[in-house]
Amino acid sequence: MLSGKRILLIIGGGIAAYKSLDLIRRLQERGAAVTPVLTRGGEQFVTPLAVSALAGAAVHRDLFDLTVEAEMGxxxxxxxxxxxxxxxATADLMGKMANGLADDLASTLLLATDTPVLAAPAMNLRMWLHPATQRNRAALAADGVRFVGPNEGDMACGEFGPGRMAEPLEIVAAIETALGGGPLAGRRVLVTSGPTHEPIDPVRYIANRSSGAQGTAIAGALAGLGADVVFVTGPAEVPPPAGVQVVAVETAAQMAEAVRAALPVDAGVFAAAVADWRVASASDRKLKKTRDGIPALEFAENPDILKTVARMTEGRPGLVVGFAAETDDVVAHATAKRARKGCDWIVANDVSPATGIMGGSENAVVLITADGVEDWPRMSKAEVAQRLAARIASALGG
Structure with a gap:
């Protein structure tokens, strides 16, 4: 897919620069030629020798290198x-890109290029969330710059949140998409994610615990493989990925309606933590404490979105993937769920408190299919997403 493609890789000055070394290797595995540009800051984290050895090419570092200017300006x-x-793409580099600054080789190249640009942001979460960075990102997106990431996770500084650079395979997938391809090009995929909030009254609701991180990563990975992704998300803690059609919902009923509206699709990945029940008659006013004691709440069952889609007789997706968050007997419960729902695959995990998976940056899943049970090792949620997206692409013939 990347055979013969030429990638100009600009390595900014952040701890995530170490991932650029693996990125070079991954790109070369796929036949791409990499021309590296290393910023002054980048040299503090990876050496020119290491970059050059992996890329098999000279590293460009200085704007006023007369020898290089004579050979290739x-x-x-x-x-x-x-x-x-x-x-x-550090906060500093993004700021230079957004404001047209050109005080070193990297920023000058970015200002002078007429080639498409893909940026993989990496910085402390406060820097990423700062209004200035968000303004710069919006300006760059309006200029046509594509983005991959950042992901949510542990930071080198000890904090946790959005700001981690996307994993090398995620970036490779985004590169393939940016260059007009990918194994899922032409395929339409539905992904549900996040929790649903079922109102009790205007200020209270029932919900499952879910950050939406895994579903978001899956949607991004599928888009990175070229899929046209419809991303139906409840009120998640993480922002939706770039490059997907986002449909924001709150309740299970709204999610069910959004799913129906998105069909037909080639595949459906149902990663949302949909609440099983809702209050039958939610109050339009805040419920107050009274001397009569605790108010009685009558519950009703929510629509079973996964089962409804998996058992469709007409217009059923070619591949239906469900999720099972369990706290005990994971494989047994998930296997039974696959049979009960009628889906093709179940991705199951152990979310008991001791695992630290619920709300964390890692996951350890079991993939259950008609062929048996695959126990995947513990890895980042981004890596789980990449692995699952690749399996989906293979199943769809991509």
Whole structure:
């Protein structure tokens, strides 16, 4: 897919620069030629020798290198690639890109290029969430810059949140998509994610615990493989990925309606933690404490979205993937759920408190199919998403 493609890789100055070394290797495995540009900050984390050895090419570092300028000026360098990739894209680099600054080789190349640009942001979560960074991101997106990530997870500084650079395989998938391809090109995939909130009254609700991180990562991974992704999400803690059609909902009934509206699709991945029940008659006013004691709540069953889609007689997706969050007998319960719902695959995990998976950055899943049970090792949620997306692509013939 990337055979013969030329990638200009700009490595910014952040701890995530170490991932750029693996990214170079992954790109070369797929036949791409990588021309590396290392910023002054990037040199503090990875050496020019290591980058050059992996890329099999000279590392470009200085704007006013007379030898390089005589052989290939920075203007030609900026336009000789099929895609410019900035990984990591630090807050400083994004600021320069958004405001047209050109005080070093990397920023000058980015200002001079007429080649598409893909950025993989990486920074402390406060820097990522700062209004200035978000303004810069919006401005760059309006200029046509594509983004992959950032992911949510543990930071080198000890904090947790959005700001981790996307994993190398995620970036590779985004590169493939940016270059007009991917094994899921032409395929339409539905992904549900996050919790649903079932109102009790205007200020209280019933919900399952879910950050939406795994579903979000899956949607991003599928989009990275070229799929046209419809992302139906409840009130999740993490922002939706770029490059997908987002449908925001709150309740299970709203999610069921959004799913129906999204059909037909080639595959459906139902990662949402849908509440099983709702209050039959939610109050339009806040319920007050009274001397009569605790108010009695009557419950009604919510629509079973996974079962409804999996057992459709007409218009059923070619592949239906369900999720099972269990606290004991994971394989037994998930196997029974697969049979009960009628879905093709079940992705099951142990979310008991001791695992630290619920709300964490990692996951350990079991994939249950008609062929048996696959026990996947514990890995980041981004890696789980990449692995599952690749399996979906294979199942759909991509």
């Amino acid at each position: 920075h203007i030609q360098l900026s336009r000789s690639a099929d895609l410019v990739v900035v990984a990591p």
